[in-house]
Amino acid sequence: MPEILQYGFMVRALIAGLLIALTIPLMGSFLVARRYSLIADSLAHVSLAGIGAGLLLGFSPVLVAVPVTIAGSLLLEYLRQNKRISGEASLAILMSGGLAIAVVLANLARGARTDFSSYLFGSITTTSMSDIVTLLIATVIVLLVIGSNYRALLHIAFDESSARIAGYKVSLLNYVLAAMTALIVVLSLRIVGGLLISALLVIPVITASRFAKSFMQTVIIAMVIAVIAVVVGLVLAFYVGIAAGGAIVISALAMFIVSLLLKP
Amino acid sequence: MSSAKTSPTSVPPLHASSHVLIDADDVSLVIGDTKILDEVSFCIHSGEFIGLIGPNGAGKTTLLKAVLGLQPISNGTIERAKSTIGYIPQRGSMYDSQVAISVMEVVQLGSRGDKKVALAALKEVKMADSAGQRISELSGGQQQRVLIAKALASKSDILILDEPTTGIDERSQDEFYAILKKLRSRGIAVVMVSHDVDTVLTLVSRVICLNRTILYDGPPEHFEADRYLPRLYGRQHRLLHHDHKSEGDN
Numbered sequence: 281m282p283e284i285l286q287y288g289f290m291v292r293a294l295i296a297g298l299l300i301a302l303t304i305p306l307m308g309s310f311l312v313a314r315r316y317s318l319i320a321d322s323l324a325h326v327s328l329a330g331i332g333a334g335l336l337l338g339f340s341p342v343l344v345a346v347p348v349t350i351a352g353s354l355l356l357e358y359l360r361q362n363k364r365i366s367g368e369a370s371l372a373i374l375m376s377g378g379l380a381i382a383v384v385l386a387n388l389a390r391g392a393r394t395d396f397s398s399y400l401f402g403s404i405t406t407t408s409m410s411d412i413v414t415l416l417i418a419t420v421i422v423l424l425v426i427g428s429n430y431r432a433l434l435h436i437a438f439d440e441s442s443a444r445i446a447g448y449k450v451s452l453l454n455y456v457l458a459a460m461t462a463l464i465v466v467l468s469l470r471i472v473g474g475l476l477i478s479a480l481l482v483i484p485v486i487t488a489s490r491f492a493k494s495f496m497q498t499v500i501i502a503m504v505i506a507v508i509a510v511v512v513g514l515v516l517a518f519y520v521g522i523a524a525g526g527a528i529v530i531s532a533l534a535m536f537i538v539s540l541l542l543k544p
Numbered sequence: 545m546s547s548a549k550t551s552p553t554s555v556p557p558l559h560a561s562s563h564v565l566i567d568a569d570d571v572s573l574v575i576g577d578t579k580i581l582d583e584v585s586f587c588i589h590s591g592e593f594i595g596l597i598g599p600n601g602a603g604k605t606t607l608l609k610a611v612l613g614l615q616p617i618s619n620g621t622i623e624r625a626k627s628t629i630g631y632i633p634q635r636g637s638m639y640d641s642q643v644a645i646s647v648m649e650v651v652q653l654g655s656r657g658d659k660k661v662a663l664a665a666l667k668e669v670k671m672a673d674s675a676g677q678r679i680s681e682l683s684g685g686q687q688q689r690v691l692i693a694k695a696l697a698s699k700s701d702i703l704i705l706d707e708p709t710t711g712i713d714e715r716s717q718d719e720f721y722a723i724l725k726k727l728r729s730r731g732i733a734v735v736m737v738s739h740d741v742d743t744v745l746t747l748v749s750r751v752i753c754l755n756r757t758i759l760y761d762g763p764p765e766h767f768e769a770d771r772y773l774p775r776l777y778g779r780q781h782r783l784l785h786h787d788h789k790s791e792g793d794n
Contacts, residue, residue, distance in 0.1 A: 313643040435653045438639055442653075445612055445631050446698065486642060493678050494646035 284518050293404040293471060293524065295412050297510035299419045300468045300480070305488075305502035306426060307461055308481035309495065313437040319356065319458065320465055321478035322371045325378035326352035327466045328474045331399045332385025341399070342411070345466045352378065353462035357455050382474075402473035402525025404517050415467045422460050429453060434495060471510075473525030480506060483532040487539045505535055563590040565627050565702050565733055566611055571620035573606060580606050582757040583620070588702060593728045594735045595744035595764070598754040604737045605634070607754065608704055611735075630654070630695025632688065632705045639679045639687065647682070647690050648675040654697035665697040666690070669723055685709075685716025692723055703727060705736045721747055741769070 284290050304320075311319055330345030337344070352374055359370040386396040398406050426433060435443035436450055444450045468477050488501035513528030520527070566588040573581040581603045588594065588611075598604050609615035611622060612631055639645060648662060655661040666672040669689040679687055688708050695703050703724075709717045724734050725747070738744050744751065745764040753760035753772050760772055 309643055313641045313645070315641070431653065431657055434645075434649070437643075438641065438645055438650070439633075439653070441609075441612070441614055441633060442631055442694075444614060445629055446653075489642055489644045492644040493676060494644055494649050496649070498644045 284515060287518075289405050289407065290514070290518055292407040292409065292412055293514055294511070296407045296415050297471050297514050297524075297528070298507060299412075299415045300464070300471055301506035301510040302503055303419050303422045303464050304468065304477075304481050305484045305506045306499055307422065307457065307464065308485045309499045309502060310426075310433050310437045310457060311461065312482060312485045312489075313495070314440070316367070317482045318368075318371045318375075318478065319353075319461055320481040322356065322375040322378065323349050323353055323462045323465045324469070324474040324477045325375045325382065327378070327462070327469060328382035328396075328399060329378045329385065330466070331396065331469065331474075332382040332389065335389040335396060336385050341395075342414075342466060342469070345469070346463060349462040349466050350459050353458040354455060357458040361451060361454065398473075399469045400473050400475050401523035402469075402471050402476065402517075402528070404471075404514060404524045406470045411467070411470060418460075418463050418467055422464060425456060425460060429456075433457065471514075471524055472528055473523065476525040476529045479529040480509070480532060483529070483536050484509065487532070487536045490539050490543050505532065509535065563625075564588070565590055565625050567621075567623040567625075568611065569621045569623075571607070571610060571622060572618050573603070573610065573615070574618045579756060581610070581617070584754070584758055585620075586752060586758065586761055588733050588735060590701060590733050591728060591731045592733045592735075592750055593724065593748045594733070594750045594752055595748035596735060596737045596752050596754060597739075597741055597744055598759075602755045604754055605706055608706055608735070608737060612704065627701035628698055630692075630698055630700030630703045632691045632695065632703070632708050634706045634710065641680070644678050644680070646675070647671065647677050647679050650679055650690055651675075651693045651697050654694035656698075658697070662693070662697050665693040668696055669693045683716065684712045685720060688712065688716075688720055689723065692720075692727075696727075700732060702733045702735065705734070707737050707739065709738070709740070717743075745769075 308320075311317060327345045327349040330348030331341040333348065334341030334344035356370055356374055359365050360367045365373070389396075432443065432448040432453055435446060435448060436453060440450060465477055468480075472480055484502040484505040485498065487505050488498045492498040492501055509528050509532035512531040514524055516522060516527040516531070517524040564587050568587070569585050571581055571584045572579070584607060596604050596607070606615055610617050612629060639650060647666070648659070651662040651665055652659065655665070663672060663675065666675055669692050671686065671689050671693060674682060674686065679690060682690065692703070709720055712720065721743070724736070728734055728749075736744070736748070745767060748764055751760060751762065751764050751767045752758060753767070760767060
């Protein structure tokens with residue numbers, strides 16, 4: 281057995297990483313198609329505020345971050361649907377606001393700075409068994425919801441007006457997709473980190489789309505790219521001793537650069 | 545739902561059956577202090593080919609969106625018979641996304657996944673050979689044909705198109721219009737917004753001329769261009785008209 285698999289924390293990190301690599305590009309394909317790539321970034325920053333609150337109050341940071349981030353995602357979708365503020369502006373407000381609150385709360389939570397840093401950039405040592413179980417449940421939910429609403433979500437992603445005319449529950453599905461993104465973002469914080477999560481949502485999808493002829497191909501290729509990035513990134517993090525999130529994103533970026541060279 | 549609707553200038557549609565698909569009655573839309581639509585009334589019958597013309601800002605796209613149920617209205621009613629509406633918005637970036645989507649996938653959005661129906665619709669618009677291609681790789685004219693196939697696959701009774709040929713070369717436009725004529729002969733109502741008034745007048749069975757309110761509603765052969773076009777296109781059209789006259793004089 282390779283040395284890397286002899287450590288329980290590493291096996292847990294790999295399992296969690298693979299679950300993330302399946303769900304994030306799947307949701308990312310719909311989000312990038314509807315030009316909403318930055319939603320994960322904004323939600324990750326909001327989730328960091330939840331993490332900060334959890335650290336300050338002494339509760340499980342992830343358990344606090346889940347409802348906070350889902351609330352943020354619903355607010356974001358409400359603002360977008362009601363055109364109160366443009367989509368881009370509301371993403372920016374939530375992004376900077378979330379990080380500002382996160383930093384202040386983390387500063388107030390004395391002795392928690394090291395812990396907070398692992399949520400920013402990801403860490404391979406922090407994934408617990410309960411994290412994996414939660415992530416597994418979330419992955420099943422995401423796969424079931426997307427699987428049973430695939431065509432509606434595809435219609436919405438490319439042509440929201442026509443999807444409405446066709447009678448799909450567009451508003452509801454938009455809220456559901458936003459909430460699921462929030463859930464997966466929070467659960468991915470341990471591995472990828474809040475500041476890097478959106479890269480895993482966007483880069484594999486963009487790379488895959490350079491070669492794919494269809495949406496389904498895009499999703500499958502993006503998942504393969506994300507799995508490779510996660511495995512390579514975690515192995516690098518283990519042997520070189522670097523932040524897991526950084527290593528994962530650099531691996532994904534390397535594949536994107538190779539794709540540019542192969543197909544300029 | 546009444547089967548006939550008249551406006552001050554309307555005449556019964558020449559080539560339409562009596563089946564009313566959409567009945568818009570005194571539709572008004574006010575946003576802030578601006579009246580976007582002012583007591584607009586008309587019906588859409590099956591098999592009609594309606595050209596909706598008017599200057600920029602006349603409310604054409606807004607009216608279409610109101611008909612489609614995408615735009616709430618301030619006053620009036622829009623009744624829709626049990627029918628399926630296909631909508632082709634202004635040509636743009638909709639499917640020109642960073643993320644790939646194939647021609648077949650787009651048409652299957654219309655057929656709700658039925659591959660056979662989607663393929664038949666693609667054959668009808670002569671795009672079956674491109675089924676496996678990425679839609680963003682197609683020309684503008686081909687993309688519009690794919691969107692018509694999507695509407696056909698959804699078994700639309702009404703096809704609503706908002707300036708569908710903008711930026712498309714003349715040959716592709718002709719092919720596109722030929723498909724629309726064919727649809728009409730099958731009883732599908734076609735409503736098309738266009739700035740190309742000359743083409744509209746040669747194609748359609750009925751013209752609706754809109755500038756916030758309906759100025760003309762009737763057959764193209766009775767449409768008095770001199771009466772309405774200067775009002776619609778203002779100085780620019782008058783200059784154009786003058787140039788044509790000068791050329792004729794020479």
